[in-house]
Amino acid sequence: MHTVTFHNIGNADCIRINLANGKKILFDYANCRNPYDKTDLRCDLPKELRDDLDERDYYDVVAFTHLDRDHYAGSTDFFYFEHITKYQDDVDGEPRIKMRTMWVPAAIITEALSRDASTVEAVAIQTEARARFKAGSGIRVFSRPGRLKDWCEENGVDLEKRKHLVTDAGLLAPEFSLDSDEVEFFVHSPFAVRQNANEVEDRNCDALVMDVTFESDGQRTKLFLGSDVTHEVLTDIVKVTEMKNRPERLEWDIFKLPHHCSYLTLSDEKGTDKTKPVPSVARVFEHYGQSKCIVVSSSDTIPRKGDERDTLVGANPPHRQAANYYRQDVIAPKNGQFVVTMEHPSTSKPTPMVVEIDFCKASVRQRVLTSVTSSAAAASYTAPRAG
Amino acid sequence: MGETYSPIPGQSVQASTLRLPRALSFLRAIEESPQDSVVECLVDRTDGDYSETIIVDLCVARPQKTVHEICLVERIAGRFTETDAAAPEALALRMTFPQVPHLNLRKDEYPKSLCLYAEEWSSQRLRWHGKGFLERIREWLRLTARGELHQRDQPLEPLMFGTGCRVILPHGWLNATDSKALPLNLAIYDSHLYERVLMASPPARDKDVQPEQQYLMLRVATPAVTHGVIRNSPCSLSELSGFTDRDGFSLISEIGEQLKAVPSGPVRDRRFVLLVDFPKKRSADGPIEHVERKAFLTVDPVATVGEKLGVWAKLDGATLPIIGETTLGDGGSVHIEAVLNVSETCTWDVLALLNGEPERNKIKILSIGAGALGSQVACNLARAGFGQWTVVDVDTFLPHNAARHAMTAHVTGFGKASAVACEMNGYAPGEPEIARGLLADVLRSGSWDSDLDTVLKDAELVLDMSASVPVARHLSSRSSSARIISLFLNPSGSDLVVLAEDRMRTCPLNDLEMLYYWAAGSHDELVNHLDENRGPEGMIRPHMRYGASCRDISSLIPHDFVALHAANGARSIRRLAALPQASMAIYRYDQHVGGLCPVPLSVEPLHACSTKNWEVRIAPDVLRSVQQYRKNALPNETGGVLIGGVDFDRSVVYVIGVLAAPDDSVQFPNGFIRGSKKLAERLGEIERRTLGNLGYLGEWHSHPSGVGTTPSTADSQLLGWIQEHTVLDGRPAVMMIAGQRRECRVVVGTVSNHKIIKGAGA
Numbered sequence A: 001m002h003t004v005t006f007h008n009i010g011n012a013d014c015i016r017i018n019l020a021n022g023k024k025i026l027f028d029y030a031n032c033r034n035p036y037d038k039t040d041l042r043c044d045l046p047k048e049l050r051d052d053l054d055e056r057d058y059y060d061v062v063a064f065t066h067l068d069r070d071h072y073a074g075s076t077d078f079f080y081f082e083h084i085t086k087y088q089d090d091v092d093g094e095p096r097i098k099m100r101t102m103w104v105p106a107a108i109i110t111e112a113l114s115r116d117a118s119t120v121e122a123v124a125i126q127t128e129a130r131a132r133f134k135a136g137s138g139i140r141v142f143s144r145p146g147r148l149k150d151w152c153e154e155n156g157v158d159l160e161k162r163k164h165l166v167t168d169a170g171l172l173a174p175e176f177s178l179d180s181d182e183v184e185f186f187v188h189s190p191f192a193v194r195q196n197a198n199e200v201e202d203r204n205c206d207a208l209v210m211d212v213t214f215e216s217d218g219q220r221t222k223l224f225l226g227s228d229v230t231h232e233v234l235t236d237i238v239k240v241t242e243m244k245n246r247p248e249r250l251e252w253d254i255f256k257l258p259h260h261c262s263y264l265t266l267s268d269e270k271g272t273d274k275t276k277p278v279p280s281v282a283r284v285f286e287h288y289g290q291s292k293c294i295v296v297s298s299s300d301t302i303p304r305k306g307d308e309r310d311t312l313v314g315a316n317p318p319h320r321q322a323a324n325y326y327r328q329d330v331i332a333p334k335n336g337q338f339v340v341t342m343e344h345p346s347t348s349k350p351t352p353m354v355v356e357i358d359f360c361k362a363s364v365r366q367r368v369l370t371s372v373t374s375s376a377a378a379a380s381y382t383a384p385r386a387g
Numbered sequence B: 001m002g003e004t005y006s007p008i009p010g011q012s013v014q015a016s017t018l019r020l021p022r023a024l025s026f027l028r029a030i031e032e033s034p035q036d037s038v039v040e041c042l043v044d045r046t047d048g049d050y051s052e053t054i055i056v057d058l059c060v061a062r063p064q065k066t067v068h069e070i071c072l073v074e075r076i077a078g079r080f081t082e083t084d085a086a087a088p089e090a091l092a093l094r095m096t097f098p099q100v101p102h103l104n105l106r107k108d109e110y111p112k113s114l115c116l117y118a119e120e121w122s123s124q125r126l127r128w129h130g131k132g133f134l135e136r137i138r139e140w141l142r143l144t145a146r147g148e149l150h151q152r153d154q155p156l157e158p159l160m161f162g163t164g165c166r167v168i169l170p171h172g173w174l175n176a177t178d179s180k181a182l183p184l185n186l187a188i189y190d191s192h193l194y195e196r197v198l199m200a201s202p203p204a205r206d207k208d209v210q211p212e213q214q215y216l217m218l219r220v221a222t223p224a225v226t227h228g229v230i231r232n233s234p235c236s237l238s239e240l241s242g243f244t245d246r247d248g249f250s251l252i253s254e255i256g257e258q259l260k261a262v263p264s265g266p267v268r269d270r271r272f273v274l275l276v277d278f279p280k281k282r283s284a285d286g287p288i289e290h291v292e293r294k295a296f297l298t299v300d301p302v303a304t305v306g307e308k309l310g311v312w313a314k315l316d317g318a319t320l321p322i323i324g325e326t327t328l329g330d331g332g333s334v335h336i337e338a339v340l341n342v343s344e345t346c347t348w349d350v351l352a353l354l355n356g357e358p359e360r361n362k363i364k365i366l367s368i369g370a371g372a373l374g375s376q377v378a379c380n381l382a383r384a385g386f387g388q389w390t391v392v393d394v395d396t397f398l399p400h401n402a403a404r405h406a407m408t409a410h411v412t413g414f415g416k417a418s419a420v421a422c423e424m425n426g427y428a429p430g431e432p433e434i435a436r437g438l439l440a441d442v443l444r445s446g447s448w449d450s451d452l453d454t455v456l457k458d459a460e461l462v463l464d465m466s467a468s469v470p471v472a473r474h475l476s477s478r479s480s481s482a483r484i485i486s487l488f489l490n491p492s493g494s495d496l497v498v499l500a501e502d503r504m505r506t507c508p509l510n511d512l513e514m515l516y517y518w519a520a521g522s523h524d525e526l527v528n529h530l531d532e533n534r535g536p537e538g539m540i541r542p543h544m545r546y547g548a549s550c551r552d553i554s555s556l557i558p559h560d561f562v563a564l565h566a567a568n569g570a571r572s573i574r575r576l577a578a579l580p581q582a583s584m585a586i587y588r589y590d591q592h593v594g595g596l597c598p599v600p601l602s603v604e605p606l607h608a609c610s611t612k613n614w615e616v617r618i619a620p621d622v623l624r625s626v627q628q629y630r631k632n633a634l635p636n637e638t639g640g641v642l643i644g645g646v647d648f649d650r651s652v653v654y655v656i657g658v659l660a661a662p663d664d665s666v667q668f669p670n671g672f673i674r675g676s677k678k679l680a681e682r683l684g685e686i687e688r689r690t691l692g693n694l695g696y697l698g699e700w701h702s703h704p705s706g707v708g709t710t711p712s713t714a715d716s717q718l719l720g721w722i723q724e725h726t727v728l729d730g731r732p733a734v735m736m737i738a739g740q741r742r743e744c745r746v747v748v749g750t751v752s753n754h755k756i757i758k759g760a761g762a
Helices: A045-053 A106-110 A117-135 A145-154 A159-165 A231-243 A279-287 A320-334 B021-032 B130-146 B237-244 B251-260 B302-309 B348-354 B372-383 B399-403 B416-425 B449-458 B469-477 B509-522 B559-576 B620-633 B679-689 B713-729
Strands: A002-006 A015-018 A024-027 A058-063 A097-105 A139-142 A183-189 A191-194 A200-203 A209-216 A219-225 A252-256 A289-297 A337-340 A353-358 A361-364 B011-013 B037-044 B051-059 B073-081 B089-092 B112-114 B165-169 B181-188 B196-201 B214-221 B271-281 B288-301 B312-315 B318-321 B336-344 B364-368 B388-393 B435-439 B461-464 B483-489 B495-500 B583-590 B595-600 B607-610 B615-618 B639-647 B652-659 B666-668 B671-673 B695-702 B734-738 B743-748 B754-758
Touching (some): A024 A045, A097 A106, A106 A139, A106 A145, A139 A159, A191 A231, A209 A353, A219 A361, A252 A361, A279 A320, A289 A320, A289 A361, B021 B051, B021 B130, B073 B130, B089 B130, B214 B251, B237 B251, B237 B271, B251 B302, B271 B302, B288 B302, B302 B312, B364 B372, B364 B449, B372 B388, B372 B559, B388 B416, B388 B449, B461 B469, B469 B483, B483 B509, B495 B509, B509 B639, B509 B652, B509 B679, B559 B595, B615 B620, B615 B743, B620 B639, B620 B652, B620 B734, B639 B679, B639 B734, B652 B734, B695 B713
Parallel strands (some): A024 A058, A058 A097, A252 A289, A289 A337, B165 B196, B165 B336, B214 B271, B364 B388, B364 B461, B615 B652, B695 B734
Antiparallel strands (some): A002 A015, A002 A353, B037 B051, B073 B089, B089 B112, B181 B196, B181 B214, B271 B288, B312 B318, B639 B695, B734 B743, B743 B754
8 A cells, every 4th residue: 555645734745655665755845833832733744754764764755846945944954965964963863864866846956046044945955956966866857958958067067977867747757667666756847848840948947746646456546746836837737748648647536736725726816705717727627637536735724714814915825715616616526525734634633644545546544543443344353262 | 415314213412411321432432533523412212222322424534446335424323222232333324325245134224234343242342432433433434435344355245144043964965966856854953042953864764753844855056146235034935036036047937847846745745945055256257155055944835835836736635737838926925934054064074174174184093092081082183083093992981981081971881992983973973984993902812803903904003092001012012014102191190191103113112111211210300200199289199999809990080181181182193193203292280380381301212232032222321321421430440220121021121221320339440349329219219200110220330441341250240240139030130331432232141142332422
């Protein structure tokens, strides 16, 4: 069985994939919790991750989908940076967690970051990514290789010798395969759009969007990891993928909503009570979503109508109107589930949400407080007394 | 579209008014479970039994791909009664809740009652708590959604609820005939039982059987059926046909055709019973895994059933076939009195399987001794279908035998051998016999001689459970290829001794017996092993005389000790029969531990040599010891006493143990004078501990290097001195001289009568 764990860390992302073969992959890391605030219901992320890692001190892959704080906060207090000495010592007596391979979009290498206190961690991740790319190991960059040309020239890196570290959109990340790991990662973004016969335009190079296919006893289950992309990017992804006649790459069983259930994922117009998605995005959700699918909003609780969070001009996500769209137009007809990380299993006591994937496809694990676990079937029987 | 739910009888109340402890425990569990919510609480007094019901919306980890349509949130009612006589019930209230496996059968189809536990409420209630109940329901729903509640290795569900009745057919009886119509008699032995058991027998066996016990059984096989939902038992042939008829199969037509073949006459007066085979599959496209067999009992005679189905018409008291095109009845008027589970009598193979033996061991066994231990060991093994037996004993079962024998006083006056064999065969009646009894005395000639010879020649294993040294020695000396395993108890009954020859018989039982005595005489843990007067718990136990003869004596050993050792003995035989090597073990009941503890003993084949008139058998340990003492004493000579026994019957001298030089001995380079300090006490102790089977045999001494083992003049005189002492017992004098290069010279009787043996290294 594979599991995908969505951590309850408010409007932030940290998704852990545990493969049946023992490999572990982390998408983003954001520890924004205030440990001194007892009303802060966000989970203790480093503890959750360390508990799961147990004796292990590494992830096979850590992906940073883009350099927004809600996707990397606290990384320098958790990960072991191979190329930055000050991020190598133990933290609170615990060894740092190694990233055997980093996955980043090209922008993390090429982006010019402002250097101030607020971006220290982003700069550290960029520095580590650049150093690994220069060293030629421990990293995969998602983009067309050409996108990195200028940066390589400026930094004296022979791009030709780094091509094996770069994966273009429309391809599979070579670290995993269905044959050996029962999983494959298809890259939707960053991607290029062909404008005409000669011209290719690179777009949205700053976020990593992936379609993950799990296999278990021959049954496939698909997870769409949307990073923080907007409806424009989603529209482009739909167009490119359909143009390439690969609709299966748009089908999904589990959808990690971009940007914490923001209406901007659906449309520029929020709507009064329900956001109306632009046509291509509507296709993503309504056409490509599978029966009994699971939509995950990695976000704070959904505000109620008239709440302060709802009425504020320019209010941050999650947006009630977007949630209403998912609930009414996506989940209800498909008999699926809409899960908000800070509401699972209840708003008063949220816990990390685990999706189990096996031959029955995806199911949301129900938290069990007692020892009555999945082995309960056997445990409910007392072996007959031999006589 | 809103769901509709089954109504639950009762009056809606506040949760705070509930008072039944189990209901409160369940309520607390729901309140502690953040994803679940209480919908309503009800109390009900309508049927006299006060009950409380809690309705909960319960979250289920339903997967995307489901076998049964379970919802993410299921509305479940937990119902608790004040009498607490049955398990709290979990009811799925959704009207669209699917028909799935593991539902309790109820009078009304809705609400569905979930079958949560396999065990009886009386056991389950000891551990029941609300949280466990809640989570068990959740897990039941999750596994049902996944189609995993009925686990892959779990047997298929029964097709219909039984009525607590069973018919037992002789094994293989049905397979022995092609006839679809079988006359048989059905008898109930104990009508007071909750589960009625009918024993079937062929009609020829009981001549005076009552008419209501005489049946004619028709046999039908239905098309394959997929297991899953358990149904109510049918009350008529019509209801049964509603269950069986599919894929063009018609039960009534099948019965009609068979009835037509039933000849007219008294057979049609027999009552009608229908035997139906239901081939079962786990899934619609799966293979047939099991054939469920049920018998449907009617009170109607065959003639009446034929009439009711329209096969025959009654005219002037006779049943006549209906000629021409006829339409058969639907069988609604043929009432089914009982639905019977069908069993067959056990086979030896089944008994072996039930004893944990995947394959039955058919080893040919000659078992000597059918006393307390022998009878119980043999019966234990026969219950596992182990072996093909000839049980030999000359004794008759007397009243006092009932105290410890496998048989009861019903066999008083019968020969033990035949009684035990009969008992053994009784474990699988109808099967080929596994045992025969032979009234014989193996030590005496008699009419049994040729029979015993044949059996011994044929045997693959001889079990000596005679508790008789002469019998053991006699068996050991017989030229047979069958290995012997000897089992006996020590006098107090606290210890079981198991001596097993190796498969090639290089360690014959006689040698094992001597090694066993040496262990009894020398092993620290066996100080009181052969103490005749000490009981299992250390107390003094007198014997009891049951007759006037001086031999009519029976030891006072508790039956539970014999049973304990017989169980362990049977287990040992099953284990040892599969091992090629010789072994020797003593299992002791330890009252402090409260169980059997093994005393570890090792076995080595004896060295054997023949001298004039005597065969000498020497334990390798003796040779090792004298060499070690010699080496330690160099450059002086040393010596001591030889311990052993003599079998005058077979002219065998056993040199089994050795004692080192007593403290007051004198050792010098060319001589040795054995002292006597504490020697008599030590020898006395050995004789006591071995019941006189081992004792002083002779002397040994060493020679320094370079002089060989040839007896000196002094040695010859020593031999004469030994002779003076042993001659009174009729024993030969034995002297052993240990020299260099592990050489030992054994001298028996006279100096010229000797053999040189190369022993194992010191």
